[in-house]
Amino acid sequence: MEKPFKIQVESLSVRYGARIALDSVSLDIPERSITALIGPSGCGKSTFLRSINRMNELIENCRVEGQVRLDGIDIYHPQVDPIEIRKRVGMVFQRSTCFATSIFENVVFGLRLRGERSRDVLEAACEEALRKTALWDEVKDRLRAPAQGLSGGQQQRLCIARALAVRPEVLLLDEPTSALDPIATSRIEEVIRELASECTIVWVTHSMQQAKRMSDQVAFFHMGKLVEAGKTQEIFESPKHELTLNYLRGVFG
Amino acid sequence: MKGLRHRLLAALVQIGPTGILGALSTLLLIAMLGGIIAILFLQGFPALSINFIFGRSSLEPSEGGIFNALVGTALLTLLMTAAALPLGVATGIYFAEYAKPQSKLTKILRVAIESLAGIPSVVYGLFGLGFFVLFVGKSLDALLSEPPLVVWAKPGILWSSLTLAVLTLPVVIVSTEEAIRRVSQELRQAAYALGATRLQVLLWVVLPGARAGIGTGAVLAIGRAAGEVAPILFTGAANHVAELPRHPTDMHMHLAYHVYALATQSADVESAKKLIFATSLVLVTITMLLTGIGSLLRAKNKQPENHGKAI
Numbered sequence: 397m398e399k400p401f402k403i404q405v406e407s408l409s410v411r412y413g414a415r416i417a418l419d420s421v422s423l424d425i426p427e428r429s430i431t432a433l434i435g436p437s438g439c440g441k442s443t444f445l446r447s448i449n450r451m452n453e454l455i456e457n458c459r460v461e462g463q464v465r466l467d468g469i470d471i472y473h474p475q476v477d478p479i480e481i482r483k484r485v486g487m488v489f490q491r492s493t494c495f496a497t498s499i500f501e502n503v504v505f506g507l508r509l510r511g512e513r514s515r516d517v518l519e520a521a522c523e524e525a526l527r528k529t530a531l532w533d534e535v536k537d538r539l540r541a542p543a544q545g546l547s548g549g550q551q552q553r554l555c556i557a558r559a560l561a562v563r564p565e566v567l568l569l570d571e572p573t574s575a576l577d578p579i580a581t582s583r584i585e586e587v588i589r590e591l592a593s594e595c596t597i598v599w600v601t602h603s604m605q606q607a608k609r610m611s612d613q614v615a616f617f618h619m620g621k622l623v624e625a626g627k628t629q630e631i632f633e634s635p636k637h638e639l640t641l642n643y644l645r646g647v648f649g
Numbered sequence: 650m651k652g653l654r655h656r657l658l659a660a661l662v663q664i665g666p667t668g669i670l671g672a673l674s675t676l677l678l679i680a681m682l683g684g685i686i687a688i689l690f691l692q693g694f695p696a697l698s699i700n701f702i703f704g705r706s707s708l709e710p711s712e713g714g715i716f717n718a719l720v721g722t723a724l725l726t727l728l729m730t731a732a733a734l735p736l737g738v739a740t741g742i743y744f745a746e747y748a749k750p751q752s753k754l755t756k757i758l759r760v761a762i763e764s765l766a767g768i769p770s771v772v773y774g775l776f777g778l779g780f781f782v783l784f785v786g787k788s789l790d791a792l793l794s795e796p797p798l799v800v801w802a803k804p805g806i807l808w809s810s811l812t813l814a815v816l817t818l819p820v821v822i823v824s825t826e827e828a829i830r831r832v833s834q835e836l837r838q839a840a841y842a843l844g845a846t847r848l849q850v851l852l853w854v855v856l857p858g859a860r861a862g863i864g865t866g867a868v869l870a871i872g873r874a875a876g877e878v879a880p881i882l883f884t885g886a887a888n889h890v891a892e893l894p895r896h897p898t899d900m901h902m903h904l905a906y907h908v909y910a911l912a913t914q915s916a917d918v919e920s921a922k923k924l925i926f927a928t929s930l931v932l933v934t935i936t937m938l939l940t941g942i943g944s945l946l947r948a949k950n951k952q953p954e955n956h957g958k959a960i
């Protein structure tokens with residue numbers, strides 16, 4: 397049976413001032429799956445991600461048109477609070493963004509924002525999130541140590557743990573492994589594969605191998621337009637569109 | 650031997666004339682600083698004693714100790730900090746986070762603050778006299794007593810510390826704003842993405858990240874203000890005050906002003922001379938300590954942050 401759609405994007409257009417970054421994009425994203433977004437730099441992948449958690453609103457002169465539905469509800473409806481959306485839709489960025497506090501405080505940041513005070517709850521959530529990101533055994537003896545002492549790969553997993561600690565329904569990943577070495581990358585891939593069983597993942601990646609290995613669905617963007625989207629295997633084996641074919645060839649060859 | 654000379658020459662050529670000039674002027678500066686400190690130390694240190702430091706002031710400047718001036722300087726600096734820091738930090742936060750850069754008001758305020766930083770300190774003294782003592786003080790007197798008594802409309806430690814605070818304000822504002830701007834956009838984005846409100850981002854991410862920078866700027870500004878005489882000349886400092894200040898309207902003594910009094914008001918020129926150096930030594934030690942702490946903080950601050958370092 398097909399999984400229901402967690403996110404439905406319909407004729408989404410985004411512009412920064414006069415510059416059109418996304419032009420009438422429609423894409424359905426099934427629940428508990430991994431969707432890979434691929435395409436050349438500047439084609440609008442990050443803009444697309446930021447439309448799903450309303451982060452675009454923080455950019456001055458950014459205008460969003462069209463609909464993004466989360467569980468069937470339009471997140472841009474005037475009565476929807478963007479803060480609430482961001483609490484349900486987590487995000488991890490290209491560069492790790494650990495706060496200048498301890499490992500523990502980094503993980504529970506989101507819970508503290510929600511007013512969680514209980515030590516037990518915080519500690520349990522911290523352990524759970526760190527276990528899910530395979531960090532627990534590496535850091536359990538130094539939870540009070542500064543997060544900035546961790547390696548790049550560990551910091552990035554810490555950022556994922558921080559996003560997971562609040563149990564998001566959707567996780568947006570904006571090239572989380574592009575600054576990491578192959579070993580750190582494969583650890584993160586393992587972590588994300590596990591996560592797909594509990595949340596919906598939208599993953600921007602520059603690595604075609606990664607998209608091919610990891611995703612259930614691929615969406616190819618080009619100059620602000622969604623060229624084509626479909627099952628990963630179909631896109632890689634028999635792309636319908638000339639542009640997609642050329643891009644895949646160019647990247648592979 | 651020849652090789653060494655050759656290499657030295659080659660090095661000089663490589664550095665170039667500007668480099669050589671720069672190196673020379675740096676050496677000159679260090680030599681001058683060293684000279685000043687050496688003279689202060691040689692001449693002033695022998696005159697330092699418990700009696701000198703903890704002795705009460707006397708009408709004849711060359712007799713008695715500097716305790717009143719020491720306490721006056723400390724109180725003045727504390728009051729000044731209490732006034733300048735909250736206001737300066739709040740204004741810095743406003744500029745960095747809330748002010749619209751294109752708005753007219755922001756531009757005017759910015760120009761005002763920048764010019765404020767370039768005004769000679771004696772002008773602050775005149776401003777303090779005109780605004781705090783004569784305007785605010787007189788208004789207070791008219792409000793508080795009938796018929797008006799002169800309570801607030803005369804120099805006192807409140808007015809001198811507020812005048813100094815005005816002098817310090819631009820530095821605190823600018824350093825706060827810079828420290829806040831240095832907190833990376835990516836960190837803020839990360840906090841927003843976790844569902845933080847704007848205020849939470851400010852309080853939980855931006856201010857903790859900027860704390861060190863704000864502290865550094867504040868300490869440097871306070872260190873500078875602690876040695877200023879001109880702003881307090883007409884607003885609260887006096888040659889000789891027998892009592893330590895107990896009320897905001899009391900006048901007070903000050904180390905830098907005491908040096909001036911020793912040099913100009915003393916009957917016994919010879920013994921005053923030693924005390925001038927000793928008093929200056931104490932003052933310079935205090936301001937250098939403050940500046941040193943500030944510079945250390947700044948150096949620590951400047952170390953590359955490894956936010957999001959790769960691998």
Ligand SMILES: Nc1ncnc2c1ncn2[C@@H]1O[C@H](COP(=O)(O)OP(=O)(O)O)[C@@H](O)[C@H]1O
Pocket residue numbers: 412415416417435436437438439440441442443444455
């Ligand atoms: N904050 C911004 N202000 C103005 N233009 C932007 C901004 N962010 C992105 N853009 C523009 O929007 C387009 C899409 O950018 P982006 O979504 O970052 O692409 P990608 O992530 O695929 O590289 C680019 O042309 C980029 O220059």
Ligand SMILES: [Mg+2]
Pocket residue numbers: 441442443570
């Ligand atoms: Mg991008």
